[in-house]
Amino acid sequence: MFDFKLPLISILGLLTILVLVSLVLDYLRLLRRPARIGLWLAMLGIIAGFFLTATAVMPDNRFYGPAFSEVKTSQKVVALTFDDGPYPPYTEQVLDVLREYKVPATFFVIGRNAEKHPELVRRIVAEGHQIGNHTYNHVDLLKTNRRGIADEIDRTNRLLQTITGDMPHVVRPPHGFRDSVVIDAMTERKLKVVEWSVSSRDWTNPGVDAIVRRTIGKVRNGSVILLHDGDGVAQSASRAQTVEAARQIIRELLAQGYRFVTVDEILANTED
Ligand SMILES: [Zn+2]
Known part of the structure; x- marks a missing residue:
């Protein structure tokens, strides 16, 4: 540490x-x-x-303090996570796919986007998914001072509590970037920092096949998969590729015998 x-x-x-x-x-x-x-x-x-x-x-280390990128487990469980939403119509489309296959996921929402689309945040929770804090403005926390970090986190937590009735207890820093000051701010607020272990760089829209192949190729027991239902605060890029890729990833991993769980559940599965 x-x-x-x-x-x-x-x-x-x-x-x-x-x-x-x-x-x-x-x-x-x-x-x-x-x-x-x-x-x-x-x-x-x-x-x-x-x-x-x-x-x-880099997401997979704890040098600056506790941060989860995957868990060690003998069970065939994986957690799907979606960042940067809510962002219509893609968040709804992702939710439709999850509902179709009856799998839960975790959404790390941007406060500013949640404020614009509280009905989507409510739908995420109503359909059994978990919500995490992804800051209010999707800023690089390494370039933000202590007070700015606190504002980004607290403003989003308060907003999400107003919308859903619950305060999130997991956070994903934008881009996964964190240092000891960032981790300290999260620890003070009892927020668990959640990174990821499987990234397909879906935000670059490399094609559905590439997103599916890169994801499936890296998945193992306890993986945390990163996908994006949103586009930062810019909200201009299409996430149609991610929606279709999510469907294929879920279908393939279910066929391989994996069970999808929320971030909370996968953390409870750790056998460290
Ligand atoms: Zn993000």
Whole structure:
């Protein structure tokens, strides 16, 4: 567990200064004995910067604190998650597919979109799916200060409680990006950070076949599948490919004997 509560962006700023100072010292032929300490420090700074950035943007690690990307289980369970909605008509179409196959999912909704379409949020809950917080404006939390992070989360939680009567207890940071400050804000609010283990990059609309193939190829027991029923706050791209891909993914995984569960249920299945 990383216990150094500085925003990543500040750490990267400090590392940049360290690298520059070290390189200048080396250039001035200072600190060169017994080894080129300046040069080594600069290299160390660059490596640390890469490591700290990679762990903040990659979904499958807990370097900055607790974040689930999948669970270890011997049961054939998977969780379908949909981000960025509600976004008509695609959210309704996804809900129709889920209803047809009687499978539950988890929707990480953007507060701003939920405010525009509260009836869709109510339908999601009424049909037995779980709701998670995906911030109000879909901002990059690594570039947001502590107060901004709190606003993004609290505003969305309050809104969702007003619409559904329940406060979400799971959150997915936009793009999955988090550092220790972000994780701290979530922990303070008793929100579980949920990442994913299977991504098909469906938001780039690579074609139904590609979304299905990339997803099915990576699924295993305890996987958390990432799909998008929305398009950030832009709300301009079609999600027709994801709707059709979701149907095929569900059909194929059911045929393979998988059971679909919500994020809460898959977390309850962990055998760590
Ligand atoms: Zn998103």
